[in-house]
Amino acid sequence: xxxxxxxxxRAPPSPRVEALIAEVVEPDEPEPAPSPADNANLTPEQRExxxxxxxxxxxDRRLVRRLKEGDERAFQELVQTYQNRIFGLMLRMISNRQExxxxxxxxxxxxxxxxxxxxxxxxxxxxxxxxxxxxxxxRIKYLKGRNFHRSVEIDETPQAQLPASEGxxxxxxxxQVPGPEAAAEGTRMEKxxxxxxxxxxxxxxxxxxxxxxxxxxxxxIIRITGLQEGTLKSRLHRARLALKExxxxxxx
Amino acid sequence: MAEQKTAEAEALMSAYxxxxxxxxxxxxxxxxxxxxxxxREEMSGLQKMLNLVKGLPEVEAPPDFYEKVAKKIRRRRYLxxxxxxxxxxxxxxxxxxxxxxxxxxYMLLHLDSNPSGQLExxxxxxxxxxxxxxxxxxxxxx
Numbered sequence: 001x002x003x004x005x006x007x008x009x010r011a012p013p014s015p016r017v018e019a020l021i022a023e024v025v026e027p028d029e030p031e032p033a034p035s036p037a038d039n040a041n042l043t044p045e046q047r048e049x050x051x052x053x054x055x056x057x058x059x060d061r062r063l064v065r066r067l068k069e070g071d072e073r074a075f076q077e078l079v080q081t082y083q084n085r086i087f088g089l090m091l092r093m094i095s096n097r098q099e100x101x102x103x104x105x106x107x108x109x110x111x112x113x114x115x116x117x118x119x120x121x122x123x124x125x126x127x128x129x130x131x132x133x134x135x136x137x138x139r140i141k142y143l144k145g146r147n148f149h150r151s152v153e154i155d156e157t158p159q160a161q162l163p164a165s166e167g168x169x170x171x172x173x174x175x176q177v178p179g180p181e182a183a184a185e186g187t188r189m190e191k192x193x194x195x196x197x198x199x200x201x202x203x204x205x206x207x208x209x210x211x212x213x214x215x216x217x218x219x220x221i222i223r224i225t226g227l228q229e230g231t232l233k234s235r236l237h238r239a240r241l242a243l244k245e246x247x248x249x250x251x252x
Numbered sequence: 253m254a255e256q257k258t259a260e261a262e263a264l265m266s267a268y269x270x271x272x273x274x275x276x277x278x279x280x281x282x283x284x285x286x287x288x289x290x291x292r293e294e295m296s297g298l299q300k301m302l303n304l305v306k307g308l309p310e311v312e313a314p315p316d317f318y319e320k321v322a323k324k325i326r327r328r329r330y331l332x333x334x335x336x337x338x339x340x341x342x343x344x345x346x347x348x349x350x351x352x353x354x355x356x357x358y359m360l361l362h363l364d365s366n367p368s369g370q371l372e373x374x375x376x377x378x379x380x381x382x383x384x385x386x387x388x389x390x391x392x393x394x
Contacts, residue, residue: 072322079318088311101314108321109328190308197305211270212305218272237266244301251300 025114025131060124067115079108082125085214086132092209093136094143095198103139107132126223129216133206133224140202189250196246204239211236265295269302 042050060081066074086107090100110131118127197205210216210224222232267273268281284291314320 076318076322079321083313083317084311087313087317091311092308101317101320104313105317105321105324109325112321112325186309189304193304193308208305212302213308215306218267218270233267233272234263237263240266240298240301243305244297247301247304248297251297251304 025110025117026134056125057123061120064115064118064120064124067112075112078111078124082128083108086128089129089132089209089214090136092194092197092213093202093205094139095194099139099143103135104132107135110135122223126220129210129220129224133210136206137202192250193247196243199246200239200242203235204242207232207236207239208243212240262291262294265291265298269295269298 060078063074063078063081067078083104087100087104090103090107091097094100094103107128111128114131118124197208200208206225207221210221211218216224218229218232221227222229225232227235262284264273264277264281268278273281285295
């Protein structure tokens with residue numbers, strides 16, 4: 001594999017870029033390694049998951065080291081590893097495909113410019129997500145100020161707008177019986193969920209997206225959001241109750 | 253007091269569904285579920301909602317995502333610092349040309365509209381005598 005080096009990566013960022021980076025980039029903090037006692041309490045599946053994460057962390061560290069040396073191929077590998085997750089986070093948060101793509105690109109550009117400030121003490125994964133969630137929150141604030149209307153692609157057919165009690169919708173995204181009708185129902189329900197998700201408070205929405213859609217662990221969410229464990233539990237519960245309330249007419 | 257305890261136990265419901273509770277906390281939630289049909293209903297609703305949300309399909313970034321990121325980085329690098337003069341050079345040349353054109357046009361228009369204004373009259377200079385004696389009454393008299 002050829003090694004493309006970028007001397008620009010080793011140069012300090014310009015003051016304007018530094019200001020932008022300072023807004024969304026926070027220093028990575030050391031994360032405690034799991035103790036042998038913790039490992040002993042894990043189920044085989046959890047142990048397998050922990051091993052997979054450890055391998056991913058080692059790979060990320062290698063890529064970050066190469067990126068800091070100016071290797072653009074390492075940057076490409078990092079982007080391709082995380083692009084779906086960061087784009088998915090943005091899409092679920094913003095509900096607009098073009099806006100989500102621009103924001104996700106912005107996150108990786110910030111990572112590229114700020115990689116020098118990543119000390120390698122915490123996981124790259126949580127550092128990246130912290131940048132993404134800060135960028136997203138800033139954008140939502142900005143869009144709110146400009147009275148931006150989310151453009152969720154909602155199925156406008158009258159039946160799609162009806163609650164389940166009136167024969168309008170369904171409780172699962174995919175029916176047990178496969179086929180085009182089930183797929184259409186799944187798409188319609190996805191749009192309904194996306195619309196109701198978009199109506200939540202951004203802090204609540206972020207927790208639902210991180211935990212229930214992207215499947216992050218509580219510990220990861222605590223590192224990303226900076227919340228205390230108790231606060232996370234109660235806030236996540238309130239977020240779920242709010243979404244349940246909104247989806248109630250579509251559940252049977 | 254009892255209400256506060258119930259509220260606390262309710263707040264633990266989500267963590268219970270995520271299997272994130274210590275054994276004693278989990279026992280509190282289970283006790284509440286055993287005693288309260290409302291709590292059971294709420295738990296069931298939460299579970300249904302979670303099944304829906306967790307069933308959302310995974311989202312994929314566009315296939316040319318990295319290329320777009322790399323392009324933006326190149327463009328911003330180009331716009332930064334050392335290459336800025338190259339980018340602004342055509343505008344600098346255009347500005348100078350525009351100023352020259354305006355200046356020349358103004359001068360030409362000004363001269364056209366006021367041709368006598370091009371020479372200033374000096375009051376100390378005596379005008380030369382008229383060359384045609386027929387038009388000079390002093391020269392015509394004896």
